[in-house]
Amino acid sequence: MTLRDRRKSLGYSQERMAHLLGVDRTTVGRWDRGEHEPQPEFRPKLAELLCVDLVTLDALIKESSAPPEGHAGSPSHDAHGSGDDDMIRREFLRVIAMAGALAALSAEEVDAVAADAEREDAAGFLRMNSHLWQVYQLARSKRSVQPVVSDQLSALNESLAERPTVGPLCAAAGDLFQLAGELAFDGNRQTDAAASYSLAASASKEAGAFDLWACALIRHAYVEMAGGHYREAVGLLSVAERVAKRGDSTLSTRQWVAAVQAEAYAGSGLLKECEQALDAAEKVLDLGDHAHNGGWLRFDGSRLAEERGARYVQLGALDKAEAALTTALKQAPLAKGHSFRRRGVVLADLAAIGAKRRDPEQVVVYGTEALRLARESSSGYVARRLQALQAEIGSLAGDHRVAELGAEIAALSTT
Template sequence: MSLGKRRKTVGYSQEKLAAELGVDRTTVGRWERGETEPQPEQRPKLAELLLVDLATLDALIKGSTAPLKVSAGSPSYDDHCPGDDDMIRREFLRAIAVAGALAALSDEEAEAIAADAEREDAAGFLRMNDHLWQVYQLARSKRSVQAVVSDQLGALNNTLAARPTLGPLCMAAGDLFQLAGELAFDGNRHTDAAASYALAATASKEAGAFDLWACALVRHAYVEVASGQYPEAVGLLSVAERVAKRGDSALSTRQWVAAVQAEAHAGLGHLTECERALDAAEEVLHLGDQAHNGGWLRFDGSRLAEERGARYVQLGALDKAEDALNTALKQAPLARGQSFRRRGVVLADLAAIGAKRRDPEQVVAYGTEALRLARQSSSGYVARRLKGLQAEIGALADSRVAALGAEIAALSTT
């Protein structure tokens, strides 16, 4: 990897990196082209910003001494393919097996030294993971984050293979594989998503991180929910509930488990169980500001109205659904930060209510706006909701609804 590629991987522009270092942007450009090198006194700060040690920084600098040649065939974020995910997962399983064997063979003193080194490595990976979750949440097109997450997973695999202890690095892996799964799920690659979540659960269990482990199980269960496999989802969520009870009660893990349980029960047509789970999820409102971390645990109660509305749509309780979804739109309008993806799903649900009521005006008004947001965000999640709407509006004899259905049919879910 070159110095410039590492800069992009951690999310810095040349201008921002230069500002952090107190140098001119052109200086960073000359470093990356191999025309000059950072001065010794600049290197510790540069290594800290790039989340590498000094030896790795030196290798990056020496790797960039030749002028960069960018051809038309250079890989982009969209060149990533599902086969890359499979290779990364295999590498992780191999690395964790090697690390486990080394841990069993190492003596106490060597293990203590290795554990200190691993904690230092893990701290750097966790900082980078936090950054990547923020990039993921802000990205309008989630696909744009795929390549950098794959790079980080590759680096984590390499580091794990060289360490004879498992705990802290497995914590970082359990975190990062959940983000990789989110990217796969949003791209409608359910098999890749499930595999990533399974590895996240394995890594989290190795780390003894109960909340992280429970969140991996919740995400895995959601793949089953999205595929309509509600009994399987209920089974997974029951395990997640038990794991979460061994975690930190000050975190919102248990409430997130309940929120997804509500969706699984709604899919099975169980109104009483669904409402009980929704009420349990609302307990998040009594937790403090530190109940979520904005990364692998993001459940903060801000989506309770839209969650309740979506569940009532599933159950056919249309008046309750409409009240909850309209509340969701008022509570978090797009101008105040509601994501394109979230707003698109709420609008698709409101259009679905119109379809169930055989109201073409409501279908067209909300469905058209949801379609626009699906196109702007390239979200497979919103596209899948619209595909579900398409099946419901087929019986409405209205030319505008027919045109909307045709546009949804042409919408890619990937």
């Protein structure tokens, strides 16, 4: 891992990092590229921001300065890694561009037999995509799903390249690129996630699939919020809201937009707007059991208590937050299928409440359990919540149990 990887995994932009360190953005850029090493006077603060010790920071600096692996004749990315994803995305864009040109030149030559074959192909991919979403939801370690998703993306590209038009297959691509983005986001590869979500939105728009398109925009907003860019997220979600209104009103897309808008408003410190958005999200409970498909659209209202609790944590309304989060744990205990990722996030939020109250016992009890689930699930999403917790517990570090928890979170962050 390089300095750049570490910085991005924690959601810092170059501008934000530069501001916190009191240097120019171009200086952070030179550190990222390994052109210069951080001067000694900046290293303690840099290590603190990156949640590592000075020894680990030194290793990150050396890794940043090392030549790319590919220069020595070894592969520059491991199997099904971010380089593989980038190649698949480029191939998809190439195929779409070629298909568009061919369709314009020979639309009259595309007969009904070819169109039927393409629809049949699309149906097969959609069925497989649906299965992969289920596998993703059930997988304890999300990264274990990456190879089969990459293989499915490669197969989709091959099928696209063989077709004179790509309309029906675009919906399958919009679906599958969202799953690829989820895997990247959970693995803290936020640039890859954003690129996949952008392609998903473009493919969904091409297919005229408004709900699918809106969901891609919602997921892209999560990437912005992970970087602390709440204003940008509000803008994306405003577009998602307009797109969703053109979709199927019996689906929960509009309510999911509202739930994520609540997070963006909370991050911006807007309590009234946040609560209004949460109230709008609760209307999902009026839609019935078929408001989602369990794949690219999974919002069913079952997470409303934990969502409300997490938003109140952001806004500092601790009593309201604790009541909602405690309810969330009781409603969906792990033994009844509550995912490791979801439960880990709720526990991390409860630990954060303890930190804000200066209650070391609450921090240790909930934080330790969240850390265990983060390790067992390899979830970057839970790890990010724990990193946020680590920033909160500084004043409690005099308690040896809290100090040990902080050290373990730091160690998790470097693996």
